[in-house]
Amino acid sequence: MIGRLKGELLEKHPPQLVLDVHGVGYEIDASMNTFYRLPNVGGTVTLHTHMVVREDAQLLYGFYERSERSLFRTLIKVNGVGPKLALTILSGISVNEFVQSVQHQDTAALVRLPGVGKKTAERLIIEMKDKLQDFQFADADEFTLTDDLGSAPQVTLTDHRGEAESALVALGYKPVQATKAVAQAEKALGVGSTSEELIRASLKSMVQG
Structure with missing residues (x-):
């Protein structure tokens, strides 16, 4: 499995980017919270990655911080939440905000995300509350959508x-x-x-x- 990549940023067309690592161009899907942290095209960046292997494709998902990848991996274990929805969730809410929403059982904050209905929001809270009890998100404040x-x-x-x-x-x-x-x-x-x-x-x- 590919867990980390460092290379030159060749392209970025949200939510996908292309990273050149020693002459190999990796197509990577990333959340918007990660996109906000990327350098200009031509710059060097290190991403923590998660690889999903399907019968018809091998997909790479990239994250600027380990905490976001960790939350992504926890999300895709929830019944009915696949990688695409997990990435969408992490594009519309920061790691910090998501953890707080689950801990406070704030379904209203979650249903505003695309693809997350009331039942999905309730399932996220039920299945993730215990898993996120000791979740570390020391760097999550940097992802907040309320930044300048x-x-x-x-x-x-x-x-x-x-x-x-x-x-x-x-x-x-x-x-x-x-x-x-x-x-x-x-x-x-x-x-x-x-x-x-x-x-x-x-x-x-x-x-x-």
């Missing part, structure tokens, strides 16, 4: 708005929701905002309801 939007890495993309909408759809939001949220984010941030700034603002508005 200006701190997001700058990227060069030809269509920031379209890129942001595509990313939100890939994360599980409906196209109509994505288009509306990105339009509102662009209005608030101003024309010329990067795709990551738009995604971050959109996720924040939708998750906070």
Whole structure:
């Protein structure tokens, strides 16, 4: 299994990136919380990874911090939660916020995430409460969606708005929701905002309801 990769960031098109490791390009799916921490294209980054092997594909998921990968691995053990939904959850809520939501049995915070209905939220709380009792998330504050939007890495993309909408759809939001949220984010941030700034603002508005 591949547990860690360090290399040059070749491409990043949320929620997927390409990492060059000694001439081999690894396609990796990452949560938006990890994307906010990535360097510019051409920079070097180390990611903690989790590999999923299926009959039709071998998929790599990357995380900037071990705590996020640890939570991802705990999430996919929950009945009805696969890697895609786990990644979507970790894109809409920080590690810290998720742990607190489970510990406080806050279903309202969880159902605002795409793909998480009331039954799934209740299952997450029931199945994960004991598992997260001693969960370590000392670095999780750095993932919070309420950070200054200006701190997001700058990227060069030809269509920031379209890129942001595509990313939100890939994360599980409906196209109509994505288009509306990105339009509102662009209005608030101003024309010329990067795709990551738009995604971050959109996720924040939708998750906070």
